[in-house]
Amino acid sequence: MGKEGRKGWLSRHWPRFLLIIPFALVAWVPAYNRVEPTLAGIPFFYWYQLAAILMGAVVVMSVHLLEKRIRRKGSGGPDDDPSGVAGDIL
């Protein structure tokens, strides 16, 4: 990969660095190994991790959508992404 290629990669795929967030959310165990604050009687340890699943999903979805937008801009033309084609959805 040349210098040009690496720069091109970064401008197309910078959203991927966001994927560190789901790991960061759960990496430091002492931060969430606690009872308070409870949510509807559920200790923090449990509801925080359940919430982290949803946050992780939002991050991955965002990365996908951001990259798709960058791709569309880059190609200039109409969407070259085949999503929406029946075979791609079902």
Add this chain to the structure above:
Amino acid sequence: MSLNVVAASVFIGLFLFVTWVGFMAARWRKADLNVLHEWGLGGRRFGTVVTWFLLGGDLYTAYTFIAVPALIYGAGAMGFFAVPYTIMIYPILFLVFPRLWIVAREKGHVTAADYVRDRFGSRLLALAVALTGLVATMPYIALQLVGMEVVIGALGFPTEGFTGHLPLIIAFIILAAFTYTSGLRAPALIAVVKDMLIFITIFAAIVIIPAKLGGYGAIFDAVPKSKYLLAPPSGNSLGSYSAFITLALGSAMALFLYPHSMTGILSASSDNVIRRNAAALSAYSFVLGLIALLGYMAIAAGVENNPFHVDGFERYGASYAVPALFLDMFPDWFTGVAFAAVAIGALVPAAIMSIACANLFTRNLYKEYWRPNCSDAEEAQVAKIVSLVVKVGAVFFILAIPQAYAIQLQLLGGIWIIQLLPPILLGLFTKRFNAQALLLGWAVGTALGTYMAATRGFVSSIYPLEIFGVTVPGYAALYSVLVNFLVAAALSPVFDRLAGRAKSQER
């Protein structure tokens, strides 16, 4: 225990329904099933929705649904490692596997070993990948039977002698038959039924059961305080903190290296299907988190004190906690639905795993070493037969050998499968690694991981690593794959240079 007629009828009815679905699947998106990638990968035509059901049914298995709450029931907070584990798998899926899908599609790869063979040009490395996949998956198939056995027992079917094994054997004959005729199309369609049953069951469970037990506050109040949280580090050991997070990370890194995950991923119709699913599959993680809490609900409901369940706990241990909870909390007909969800939840992954094993055996052993020139039809035929053999093996395994061995082998399987990370992952992102170095790394990692598990008597995969006088208990798979990677990285330039010298001498 006497037979619960209502629950058993609903259970059998649903089972017959999915049997019908399994056989009908052969006609779905009709194609020539005498070609391996049609039979064994569904023609790579599954879109976002079907892939979502298929991978969901594939990765969140019946064994998970029984074992995770059983772990919470028995060991408390540590069992919740399954949650960070399922959080970490999706960034990995997003980053790595669309790329592998593109290469596999272009070159017609059906298995991970196909890819490694082509990428590194090493038959030996491909053989190592294929054998590791086969050995790690076999006990996993056997464990799916355990989940099924528990619910069949809980329905009150006789469990003694040959008649006791009969329901399980019948279930597996049905499974084997529709996998043979329909290939991957069968579990893909059945997964839709299975996942819907699971979702219905779990949402009913998290509404009905806490209402009966007086809310989540009351449930957690009933749990012994010692189980509530992870024990904080004491003295010179990081204790359960490092065990918890390394178990999650190591399991996450290993998951998509399993042949059945690979089969599910490669059957997708595009790389974007995989990316979308990397976000959408989290819905199952959430459900798994809720299922884990069923373990505490079982404690709060006092299932163990119910004399009706004494037999079940004696026979199945903590695995009986959730079935017992359902029996106590749900009306009979709905217990039938819930148990059917678990049993069908065993069929789907068992089918995909046996297909994955069949693909591996046919492509990477049979065609590679016995019949390099075999026709497409012969290849597909061999795969179909192997899928039968694998299932017979799994039934035999579970009936003839103590269950504890299956669990220990599955634990070892996780340690073995993660050793494929360097060859599969590094091959996709860099050209710097040498096949011989990767092979040596694989051998060292496998041996070391097995040794670490052996020091714990094969009952735990947590190895107490000593670093500068501090004990860091952690998942043996993660430690050993690190060493695997270091060996491969250190030896790659050495082997490259040796190969270069040999070449220049030839001239």
